[in-house]
Amino acid sequence: xxxxxxxxxxxxxxxxxxxxxxxxxxxxxxxxxxxxxxxxxxxxxxxxxxxxxxxxxxxxxxxxxxxxxxxxxxxxxxxxxxxxxxxxxxxxxxxxxxxxxxxxxxxxxxxxxxx
Amino acid sequence: xxxxxxxxxxxxxxxxxxxxxxxxxxxxxxxxxxxxxxxxxxxxxxxxxxxxxxxxxxxxxxxxxxxxxxxxxxxxxxxxxxxxxxxxxxxxxxxxxxxxxxxxxxxxxxxx
Numbered sequence: 539x540x541x542x543x544x545x546x547x548x549x550x551x552x553x554x555x556x557x558x559x560x561x562x563x564x565x566x567x568x569x570x571x572x573x574x575x576x577x578x579x580x581x582x583x584x585x586x587x588x589x590x591x592x593x594x595x596x597x598x599x600x601x602x603x604x605x606x607x608x609x610x611x612x613x614x615x616x617x618x619x620x621x622x623x624x625x626x627x628x629x630x631x632x633x634x635x636x637x638x639x640x641x642x643x644x645x646x647x648x649x650x651x652x653x
Numbered sequence: 654x655x656x657x658x659x660x661x662x663x664x665x666x667x668x669x670x671x672x673x674x675x676x677x678x679x680x681x682x683x684x685x686x687x688x689x690x691x692x693x694x695x696x697x698x699x700x701x702x703x704x705x706x707x708x709x710x711x712x713x714x715x716x717x718x719x720x721x722x723x724x725x726x727x728x729x730x731x732x733x734x735x736x737x738x739x740x741x742x743x744x745x746x747x748x749x750x751x752x753x754x755x756x757x758x759x760x761x762x763x764x765x
Contacts, residue, residue: 581757583756
């Protein structure tokens with residue numbers, strides 16, 4: 539069965555700091571990987587996704603993520619965070635080519651940015 | 654229109670009440686989903702509809718009853734809920750499959 543781990547539960551940064559949020563998954567086969575963001579009081583939105591091809595994917599608002607297959611990781615990065623990046627970030631994985639597959643969300647990382 | 658709408662935004666109900674949550678999308682998506690999200694937790698999948706047929710039921714108690722009357726609408730009928738069912742109920746849709754889901758704002762449900 540697939541699972542997703544986000545080891546950082548709460549990250550606090552100052553504006554302009556660099557960000558890296560960890561995401562590891564466990565599944566032996568081919569996966570689709572996602573990062574979703576939930577801003578305070580707003581609904582979940584897709585930040586970026588990886589299906590195949592270039593393992594470095596770029597998303598909205600300056601975010602990017604790198605798929606490292608050997609490490610089963612899909613870490614989210616941003617070189618310089620802004621106060622408006624304060625939100626909950628969820629990594630998610632979906633096993634491809636599996637009729638019984640579904641999307642599994644990690645436990646989430648709360649990002650707080652100090653102005 | 655790239656929106657998923659949900660009504661009501663808030664719902665307070667007693668344990669003997671019957672109520673329904675509604676979800677609507679006009680993006681032509683053929684897959685629709687119900688999730689439950691408790692505070693500070695990730696969304697948990699409840700049901701998946703594919704081409705208006707229930708394809709996944711994540712062992713959800715029968716007091717939650719989904720319905721997909723047509724390709725744009727998804728309902729969740731609630732009956733005899735428990736206080737621990739209080740949560741944010743999210744609806745989502747996608748073209749078909751898990752490639753990208755569009756989420757609605759949710760209905761915040763409180764069961765007294």
